[in-house]
Amino acid sequence: MGIINFLVYLAIMMAIYGILSLSLNLQYGFTGLANFGQVGFFCLGAYTSTIIVLVFKLPFILGLLGGMLASTLFGYIIAIPTADLKEDYWAIVTLAAAEIIRIFFLNESWVVGGGPYVGGAFGVGGIPQPLRSLFSAYTYPFFYLGIALLCLLVAYLVINSVTRSPFGRVIKSIREGDNLAQAMGKDIRKFRIKVMALGGAFGGLAGCLWAHYHGFISPEQFLPLETFLVWAMVIVGGKGNNKGAILGAVIIMAFYNSTRFLKDYIPIEEVTLASLRMVVIGVLIVAAMLFMKEGLIKEKKTIY
Amino acid sequence: MSFTQIIINSIVRASELALLSLGLTIVYDILGFANFAHTEFAVVGVYLALFLNVSLGLGIVPAAIIASVLTGIIAIFIDRGVFKKMRSSGGIIVMVTSLGVAIALRNTVRAIWGASARNYSVALEKPIITPYFRITPLQIWIIVIGLAAMFLFHLLLHYTKLGKAMRAVSDDPELAQASGIATESIITYVWFIAIGFASVGGILIGMETYILPYMGFAIIVPVFCATIMGGIGNPYGAMLGALVLGFAENFGLYINFGQVLGIEKIFHISKGLFIPTGYKPAISFVILILVLLVRPRGILGKKKAG
Numbered sequence: 001m002g003i004i005n006f007l008v009y010l011a012i013m014m015a016i017y018g019i020l021s022l023s024l025n026l027q028y029g030f031t032g033l034a035n036f037g038q039v040g041f042f043c044l045g046a047y048t049s050t051i052i053v054l055v056f057k058l059p060f061i062l063g064l065l066g067g068m069l070a071s072t073l074f075g076y077i078i079a080i081p082t083a084d085l086k087e088d089y090w091a092i093v094t095l096a097a098a099e100i101i102r103i104f105f106l107n108e109s110w111v112v113g114g115g116p117y118v119g120g121a122f123g124v125g126g127i128p129q130p131l132r133s134l135f136s137a138y139t140y141p142f143f144y145l146g147i148a149l150l151c152l153l154v155a156y157l158v159i160n161s162v163t164r165s166p167f168g169r170v171i172k173s174i175r176e177g178d179n180l181a182q183a184m185g186k187d188i189r190k191f192r193i194k195v196m197a198l199g200g201a202f203g204g205l206a207g208c209l210w211a212h213y214h215g216f217i218s219p220e221q222f223l224p225l226e227t228f229l230v231w232a233m234v235i236v237g238g239k240g241n242n243k244g245a246i247l248g249a250v251i252i253m254a255f256y257n258s259t260r261f262l263k264d265y266i267p268i269e270e271v272t273l274a275s276l277r278m279v280v281i282g283v284l285i286v287a288a289m290l291f292m293k294e295g296l297i298k299e300k301k302t303i304y
Numbered sequence: 305m306s307f308t309q310i311i312i313n314s315i316v317r318a319s320e321l322a323l324l325s326l327g328l329t330i331v332y333d334i335l336g337f338a339n340f341a342h343t344e345f346a347v348v349g350v351y352l353a354l355f356l357n358v359s360l361g362l363g364i365v366p367a368a369i370i371a372s373v374l375t376g377i378i379a380i381f382i383d384r385g386v387f388k389k390m391r392s393s394g395g396i397i398v399m400v401t402s403l404g405v406a407i408a409l410r411n412t413v414r415a416i417w418g419a420s421a422r423n424y425s426v427a428l429e430k431p432i433i434t435p436y437f438r439i440t441p442l443q444i445w446i447i448v449i450g451l452a453a454m455f456l457f458h459l460l461l462h463y464t465k466l467g468k469a470m471r472a473v474s475d476d477p478e479l480a481q482a483s484g485i486a487t488e489s490i491i492t493y494v495w496f497i498a499i500g501f502a503s504v505g506g507i508l509i510g511m512e513t514y515i516l517p518y519m520g521f522a523i524i525v526p527v528f529c530a531t532i533m534g535g536i537g538n539p540y541g542a543m544l545g546a547l548v549l550g551f552a553e554n555f556g557l558y559i560n561f562g563q564v565l566g567i568e569k570i571f572h573i574s575k576g577l578f579i580p581t582g583y584k585p586a587i588s589f590v591i592l593i594l595v596l597l598v599r600p601r602g603i604l605g606k607k608k609a610g
Contacts, residue, residue: 095524228407279407
């Protein structure tokens with residue numbers, strides 16, 4: 001793989017994970033909802049879009065919207081039973097919900113049409129890439145990077161305008177404890193459900209981009225590991241700051257992908273390297289929580 | 305599979321889960337956060353026992369005891385290095401930190417021992433076969449150890465000074481501290497006991513099935529489910545939760561839901577409506593969500609208010 005190809009690949013991954021990170025930042029950074037199941041939205045978006053585009057032969061844009069819609073609904077549904085609960089219950093419920101999504105796609109190959117598309121543990125291949133025929137194998141990644149960056153920009157603009165609006169002020173007050181928001185007569189439950197649904201939409205968007213870029217998805221790609229990577233991004237980058245969330249995605253993805261080449265220089269087994277990489281991610285989360293609570297880019301505190 | 309067999313399997317599973325949930329619930333109670341690293345600590349114990357048993361050739365019993373003591377000590381060190389600095393932080397901050405600890409622990413284990421399945425070097429014992437069920441000597445041991453651990457814990461909580469102090473800290477940390485209870489040293493004991501029990505539970509699971517770095521994650525949802533079902537901070541609730549979950553996981557696959565719900569005749573389902581085996585891990589997830597929906601405080605409720 002040439003250096004340019006690698007950099008374009010890396011940039012696409014940064015954009016996709018940047019969207020995931022923005023979405024988690026809205027939920028955790030701004031609202032205080034510990035979503036440990038971010039990968040569930042990612043997975044659902046990827047599979048829904050694949051089914052729409054590959055099985056039903058509909059255009060890419062409909063896949064994208066369908067994936068976002070499915071993830072929005074999923075966020076809405078899991079928020080209903082949990083909306084009244086203390087925040088630590090959220091973590092385990094979302095983690096469980098994401099695993100249910102994965103187990104579903106692992107067991108039900110018929111949802112991707114079965115037969116010709118296989119599905120289940122074998123995954124689904126041959127997912128069409130949008131406007132692939134207009135480009136050469138070399139130029140296509142640049143075009144896809146454009147799509148990914150455009151989506152990242154949309155996600156940033158939408159989430160930024162939400163967090164700056166009166167809605168954003170309410171969710172920040174919910175994060176600081178329910179009392180203030182309740183005293184102001186706000187229905188905390190509704191706000192939490194809305195945040196999960198909106199965050200879910202962008203989690204799904206990232207999933208669609210992932211599926212159509214790689215052209216292959218399988219339940220194994222949507223392990224809780226992905227959720228933890230996104231958490232590292234939000235915490236290192238700076239929770240409660242949208243630029244921070246993107247910066248976190250850039251840093252963690254650069255670290256995560258560049259260490260792949262280490263095995264060319266030092267004799268180390270693939271699995272050991274992969275494990276050590278995750279040890280660093282875990283230690284980074286702990287260190288950031290201990291010594292750099294606000295992350296690299298601090299949240300802007302506005303005094304009204 | 306016979307009815308008695310399913311009951312036996314359920315009790316074995318419940319004993320393993322109880323060993324793990326007990327520790328999770330007391331840490332949650334005394335330290336006030338959901339420790340997502342709990343089951344990963346158990347995996348550390350599992351692999352330390354593997355090292356002692358397979359690499360150093362120790363018998364499984366001394367290996368398990370030494371490994372569990374060592375894991376308890378490791379937990380104390382991690383508490384001193386990480387969690388102690390966050391005593392005044394909110395539960396969520398510490399919980400997210402414990403997630404970081406969990407990722408680091410699991411992958412350290414994977415980096416040292418690799419990702420493939422391993423086994424302890426123990427002689428395979430013949431199962432006891434009766435017309436109604438079969439049970440291995442190991443499974444009898446799991447039940448005995450599970451019950452013994454629960455009984456020991458009960459004695460500890462009610463008949464020792466430490467137990468009294470633990471209950472005092474759980475009821476009102478500030479009052480306990482004002483009454484001259486050294487909260488920090490209680491916390492040290494709590495970590496040791498909680499993680500020691502968890503490690504024993506993990507080793508028993510490893511002996512009954514096989515050992516994988518991923519096994520801590522595989523069991524985290526059932527363990528949390530049992531803990532929440534029993535009411536957080538309630539050790540007896542955690543045991544009951546483990547029992548309910550053990551039965552639910554095993555019976556869940558053998559219940560004909562078509563018959564139970566009476567929809568068999570409406571939809572003409574001739575084979576019956578069963579939960580497919582592939583969804584066995586999902587049973588505890590669904591129960592967890594149902595419990596939170598219906599009774600978020602657990603079956604026995606929280607023993608303290610606020």
